[in-house]
Amino acid sequence: MELTMLGSEPxxxxxxxxxxxxxxxxxxxxxxxxxxxxxxFAGPHVKEALVRE
Known part of the structure; x- marks a missing residue:
């Protein structure tokens, strides 16, 4: 068996x-x-903006 066959190719x-x-x-x-x-961060602000309108 050659040494090159046990190299790092795999x-x-x-x-x-x-x-x-x-x-x-x-x-x-x-x-x-x-x-x-x-x-x-944005979830409460978006909910508040949607509820107001």
């Missing part, structure tokens, strides 16, 4: 596959936190 494929998955998970977490903060 690891490189795993990293290439895992990178977009990780980026999507981070993006979803940022959006979840961002929209949660926005709804806490």
């Amino acid at each position: 690891l490189a494929g795993f990293v290439q596959a895992a990178t977009p998955v990780g980026l999507v998970l981070v993006e979803s977490l940022v959006l979840y936190v961002g929209y949660g903060g926005l709804s806490r």
